[in-house]
Amino acid sequence: MTTHHRAEPARGEGPRRRRQIFDATLEALARDGFESMTIEGIAEKSGVNKTTIYRWWPSKSALLGAALIDAPLLDLPMPDTGHLRGDLEHLVDGLVRLLTTQPSGAVAQSVLGAAVGDPGLATYIQGFFADRLAREQVVIDRAVARGELPPDTDTMTLMDLLAGAVWLRAVFRRLPLDDDFARRTVSTVLDGVRPS
């Protein structure tokens, strides 16, 4: 019965239908906002009893923190194409798909909109971005090992440039992203823009 006494399950642990619970949590946040979303509603949507949720996550905050990191809706698989350019283009394409298809796009944008309006959510968003950066580090480490990047590469700057360009184009500007977007964007960051 030790699970009853843990504040939060370790990553990857959790009840049956854990992934459904996480997606339902983010959908509830996007639809209702953090104040109005309820554990009851999330339980019903994900097909579990609310006591199951409370057993693993003692509060809405704890559940949201876990959902942001592990919800399938916001999951971007890490590519391993054998070269940096291919890996980064896959990452950019994946983020484009995440932000421009539904329901993931609406959820990601609403979560961020909610965090902007509610500083209390900012900590969870920070945790989400820190987790994603840690996952992305493996792509950079492999590129350094292959000699494609210098060992002191600033992973956060590299990733923020690329992800930021996707957010600006797809969400802020609401412009269509053509098939060549990932290639052009990655090429600018890898090769620079000065005349050769």
Add this chain to the structure above:
Amino acid sequence: MTTHHRAEPARGEGPRRRRQIFDATLEALARDGFESMTIEGIAEKSGVNKTTIYRWWPSKSALLGAALIDAPLLDLPMPDTGHLRGDLEHLVDGLVRLLTTQPSGAVAQSVLGAAVGDPGLATYIQGFFADRLAREQVVIDRAVARGELPPDTDTMTLMDLLAGAVWLRAVFRRLPLDDDFARRTVSTVLDGVRPS
């Protein structure tokens, strides 16, 4: 009396205390949201009669569209340092200041948060970003004329990479931006990241 019949004043025209009206409009949007903000409240805050506002902008939408583009709060002066690197570093530093000092940071973030939650505002945000890109084009045109950039430079991609990196770091990650941030970020985009 022709002004009574114009739907919207041309850019730069408008009543006395025009700039105060625009800043008050964005502050009201950030504080109250688009549905709740009122012309009356904006008039009171900016020290004019509400009929003055209605004479120039017949609706809240028209006023917001004009305010986003011309409010002093969101104004970033275009630099002219004589070289591209200096100009881009000034632009990045300016956006960092805009997003991380108050009240401009809270206003910019709230406007974007509101637009994410209200697709009806998206058109105004699009107009804002299109206007800023048009202003930034002069920086790129000068760099092309000096031979610092190829003539087919993709201005939007260049600007979205830089502005996106600022948004990611300052707003999404909520991490402090050190004094070297602009130099590093611009250097990555201009010079690329591959080992020399």
